[in-house]
Amino acid sequence: MKQICIPIILLLSTLTMSHKSFSQYEFPVLEGPYMGQEPPGLVAEPFAPGVISKQGWELEGVFSPNMREFYFTTNRKSATVIGFRQQNNVWKKYIEFPRTGEIVFSPDGKRMHMAKGYKDRIGDSWSEHKSLGPMFDRKDWGIMRLSASSKGTYVFDDYKSKDVIRISTIKNGKRQPPELMGPEVNKGEWTAHPFIAPDESYLIWDSEREDGYGGSDLYISFRKNDDSWGPAINMGDKVNSDKSDFYASVTSDGKYILFNRGIDDKGNIDIYWVDAQIIETLRAN
DSSP states (O other), X not given: OHHHHHHHHHHGGGTTSOOOOOOGGGSOOEESTGGGOXXXXXXXXXXXXXXXXXXXXXXXXXXXXXXXXXXXXXXXXXXXXXXXXXXXXXXXXXXXXXXXXXXXXOTTSSEEEETTEEEEEETTEEOOOEEOOTTTOOTTOOOOOEEEOTTOOEEEEEGGGTSEEEEEOEETTEEOOOEEOOTTTSOSEEEEEEEEOXXXXXEEEEEEOTTOSSSSEEEEEEBOTTSOBOOOEEOOTTTOOSSXXXXXXXXXXXXXXXXXXXXXXXXXXXXXXXXXXXXXXHHHO
16 A cells, blocks of 8 residues: 555645646536446446546545535646536536545535535535634644544544544534544554444445455444444455555445555556445345
8 A cells, every 4th residue: 555655645745736627528428327337246346437537546536425426536637626517417527626635525415524624515516625623633643534424423544643543423512532443443554544434334444454455455344232343344355456445435325335446556546436235245244
């Protein structure tokens, strides 16, 4: 994961660069659900090959909770987030803005989290970038992704603190100070990019561990009846590969997992997706 993670961290430093707008004509006409793509099976495959997944970086592919918007990050001109919206069954590019963190939506779709900041939905657009405040916007923490549950629980990573994942809950209506998650999660190297299920029934993240298939692998932990977290489960060779697999999220309809895969050592990173049935299969084991 080191060869992949270091360039991604360096990506943050490019955000002040000027960038040229992407034209709608750079993308073909896409119709139907899921950006017009044929859904994957139980083995991970590239998402929108030749359309979204091309040479270079295509990071953090994510659908909005209403499944009518899709966002991804590219560095083909600079670190830029491109957003598509489905209108009359046709997907059209409608927005782009500089990347300030990995996009993760609140389950209700009203907030776009981006690391230690966020944008709130205002009508058909988004507010200016805002800070989550001093509890999270800290110089000594390197948050790349912050994921939120329906209850308002935050789970986030920190590359400046030896690659750990923290959790912050809400109790009696008040935000609680973040705490380190247990060894089920915080083990191995390059532990990062958590995604918590809206109902908090599972957590997916990536890490380099001895039982991995390649560089960084995707892992899942299920919430127990006593609210503790179960052991980390490698998501298997139908999802993971002999390369680095990371940045996972699950579509709001619960059907598909989208994630990134490092294709080569030249910085080519593509978006992949796979049937989310693997989650229920692992839960049942």
